[in-house]
Amino acid sequence: KQEVTQIPAALSVPEGENLVLNCSFTDSAIYNLQWFRQDPGKGLTSLLLIQSSQREQTSGRLNASLDKSSGRSTLYIAASQPGDSATYLCAVSPYNQGGKLIFGQGTELSVKP
């Protein structure tokens, strides 16, 4: 059974710091991995989608990597800003499960001015 774990559960950093969020999954048989952002009381916004054949994806100050063999992904945020404060969720799409996503519990990020 696929399980997704995110560490740490919460993180507080000063503005300007570079930071890394971690995601691990137990079964490497996945189609893709997605990172989402969730603001309080809001839905999920997709940040980056990494297909299983890819190693990383970049969008602006965000870079996500995927190491399928070790069951790990990282989300790197450069030069963090207070506006980056949110909960970050990673999710994997397992093979032969109709496209559903299995989510981690999220990392709540707070960037202090």
Place this chain on the structure above:
Amino acid sequence: EAGVAQSPRYKIIEKRQSVAFWCNPISGHATLYWYQQILGQGPKLLIQFQNNGVVDDSQLPKDRFSAERLKGVDSTLKIQPAKLEDSAVYLCASTRGRTNTGELFFGEGSRLTVL
């Protein structure tokens, strides 16, 4: 392009009452999902539709939850009777194709409080 629309955004009910949530996916998206997100946890899939057919409802508590997507577009999720533990945000998501390679788009969610 309009996003995934959900209503109502908020609902407060007493336990044992019923409630219904509505979702309109992005136009042309064949696959629709309902997820339940309990406070402090990641979303958990309740049911997945491919057009108007159910693909996966293995985690749907069928004694109290039901969902339909009659014309392969809009979907309704119903809870009857509600329990305290059903307090959560109900998220609807859609994706274009049948495959697993696409990006999922989520609505803003419907927040349910059961008293």
